[in-house]
C-alpha cells in the first residue's frame with residue numbers, strides 16, 4: 102500500500118479523550134442544552150486504524166436539507182475494518198442537526214449567521230450555528246490532514262453530481278502543497294463515478310475553504326438529491342460511496358487499486374444558469390441521473406414554468422449554450438430567485 106503522507110501524530114485527542122489505534126465507534130460531541138429540553142450534540146464517528154496514516158475528516162448535512170450522503174456514509178463505515186485500516190477517518194454525517202430537523206439550509210437561529218456553510222471558524226460561545234462550527238473546527242479540521250465536505254440536492258428538487266475544488270491553488274495563503282493535494286483529492290473522488298470536477302473558489306468562511314487557508318487539502322462534493330425514488334437515488338449513492346472509497350485508496354488508507362479515468366473539468370468562468378423569472382411550478386425535462394453530466398444544445402428546452410394559480414404555462418427555460426448540464430431540478434414548486442438549471446459552457450478532459 103502506498104503512503105501519501107507520513108503520520109502527523111502519535112496521539113489523537115477528541116473532546117479531551119485519547120483515541121487508541123484500532124478504535125471504531127461513535128462519539129457524540131456535546132454542544133449545548135436546548136430550549137426543548139435535552140442537549141444537542143454533533144455525531145462524530147471515528148475509525149482509527151491499527152496502522153498509522155493520514156487523518157481524513159469528512160462532514161455532511163452542513164445544509165440541513167441535503168440528506169443524500171447519510172446513507173452512503175453509513176454504507177462506507179460498515180465496510181471499514183479498523184484492523185486493516187491505515188490512518189484515521191473522522192466523520193460527522195449531520196453537521197447541523199438544528200437545520201436538519203427543520204429540513205432547511207439554514208438553522209432556525211434568530212440572528213447572526215444562520216447558514217453553517219459560511220460560519221467558520223465559528224465561536225464556542227456564540228449562536229448555536231457558530232457553536233457547531235467551532236466544534237467542527239476543533240474536532241475535525243484541527244485534527245485533519247485532509248478534509249472533505251459533502252453536499253447534495255435538497256429542497257425544491259435540486260439534483261447534481263460533481264466535485265468542487267478551489268482553482269486558487271496559487272493563493273499564497275494556501276500553504277505548501279495543499280492546493281496540489283486538494284486537486285488530487287478531487288480527481289480521486291470524482292473517479293468514483295461523479296465524473297465532473299468544477300474549479301470554483303471555496304469561501305474561507307466555509308469549512309473546506311477555511312481548511313485550505315490553514316494549509317489542509319480540502320474539497321467540496323455535490324452529489325444527489327433528497328427523497329429520490331430508489332432507482333434514481335442508488336447511482337448517486339454509488340458515486341458518493343465509490344468516490345470516498347477511491348479517495349481513501351488514493352490516500353493510502355485502504356488497500357486496493359486506485360481507479361484512474363478521464364474526467365470532465367469546467368471552471369466558474371465558463372458556466373451559465375437558466376433561472377425562472379417568477380415563482381411557479383417547474384415542469385422539468387431533466388430529472389434523470391444520466392441527465393446530470395449529459396450534453397445539452399443551445400436552445401434546448403430544459404423545463405417550463407406553470408403558474409399554479411392560473412394553470413397556464415408562463416415561461417420556457419431553454420439552454421443558452423451548447424454544453425454539459427451540471428445542475429438541474431425535478432418538477433415541483435420553485436420560488437423566484439432559485440436556480441433552475443446550470444450548464445458548463447466550456448469543458449476540458451483531464
Ligand SMILES: [Zn+2]
Nearest residue numbers: 164167252253
Ligand atoms: Zn449544500
